[in-house]
Amino acid sequence: MTHKISPYLLGFLTILLVFASQATESKLSDPRLISSKALRARPPGDWKLKGLLTVIAGEERISHNLNILYRFDETTGLISRYEYVGADGKKQTIEVVYPFSGKPQVLDYDTGQALKEPHKNLLNSSFTPSDLSLDFLSWRKQKFIGSEEMKDRACYHIESISQKEDGSPYHRVEAWIDEEYFAIMKSICYDAEGNVIKEFQIKSITIREGNYIPKRIELNEPLKKRRTILEIVEAKKIA
Numbered sequence: 001m002t003h004k005i006s007p008y009l010l011g012f013l014t015i016l017l018v019f020a021s022q023a024t025e026s027k028l029s030d031p032r033l034i035s036s037k038a039l040r041a042r043p044p045g046d047w048k049l050k051g052l053l054t055v056i057a058g059e060e061r062i063s064h065n066l067n068i069l070y071r072f073d074e075t076t077g078l079i080s081r082y083e084y085v086g087a088d089g090k091k092q093t094i095e096v097v098y099p100f101s102g103k104p105q106v107l108d109y110d111t112g113q114a115l116k117e118p119h120k121n122l123l124n125s126s127f128t129p130s131d132l133s134l135d136f137l138s139w140r141k142q143k144f145i146g147s148e149e150m151k152d153r154a155c156y157h158i159e160s161i162s163q164k165e166d167g168s169p170y171h172r173v174e175a176w177i178d179e180e181y182f183a184i185m186k187s188i189c190y191d192a193e194g195n196v197i198k199e200f201q202i203k204s205i206t207i208r209e210g211n212y213i214p215k216r217i218e219l220n221e222p223l224k225k226r227r228t229i230l231e232i233v234e235a236k237k238i239a
Contacts (some may be wrong), residue, residue: 028137030216031143031144031158031160032143034177034182035137035138035142035158035160035177038137038175039134039138040098041181045238046070047070047235047237048068048235048238049232049236050066050067050068050234051067051233052064052065052066052230053229053230054228054230055125055126055226056124056226056227057225058225059093064123064125067083068081068084069081078101079096079097080095080096080098081093081094081096082094082095082096082122084122086123088174093108094106094107094108094109094115094122094129096132098116098133106129106130106131106132106135108135115131118130118133126226126228130168131198134184135168136168136170136173136175137175138185139160139161139166139168141161141162142160142161143155145157145174148176149206150178151202153179154178154179154180155176156178157180158172159174160196161171170198171191171192172190173189174188177203183202184200185202186201188200188201195223197221197223199219199220200218202214203207203216204216205220208233213232213235215231215232216229216231217229
């Protein structure tokens with residue numbers, strides 16, 4: 001039996017989290033094209049996921065529930081919605097829109113306006129709303145490094161380098177993208193001195209309705225000695 005592979009939703013969850021359903025017949029070498037395909041890869045139908053976001057710092061370990069809605073709109077494009085309860089006890093919702101062209105948009109769902117602090121840590125975790133949008137895939141300056149194996153999968157290895165207009169806290173981001181389904185298997189974010197700020201990686205997967213879906217995703221911050229784990233505890237196709 002053959003299964004389709006679905007890349008992580010992240011935004012970073014995607015993580016950052018996105019799906020993929022289309023395979024490619026030939027290798028690519030244009031990093032902009034590879035990034036565009038990875039950013040806008042999508043599964044058939046709409047999906048609802050329940051996640052558990054666990055933040056580990058030293059001996060402290062705190063978990064939060066995270067609901068994720070993933071859908072495709074023929075007018076707007078891809079949409080990922082993240083619902084959680086903030087420190088004030090109120091429900092908060094972030095929406096990431098991936099238009100058919102241009103950069104991802106990180107919005108406050110309630111107001112429909114751009115989120116005021118897209119680089120602020122979400123629930124004191126390693127993830128930020130900007131991370132969830134995978135915005136580094138839309139940066140203008142990118143470089144193709146080559147093809148490499150990652151978890152027994154052939155991957156494109158690309159590098160995205162931020163410019164002033166990108167407004168990113170990262171200087172550059174390396175990403176390993178599955179050559180067949182454009183799933184982001186791993187990414188590393190660096191500062192201007194070459195220090196690793198964050199490292200994202202899919203640790204395990206599960207199968208839902210014939211699609212591989214990330215089951216456990218880890219985001220490490222070595223300088224802050226903080227680690228965040230996103231576990232997908234339920235994945236359901238709703239349309």
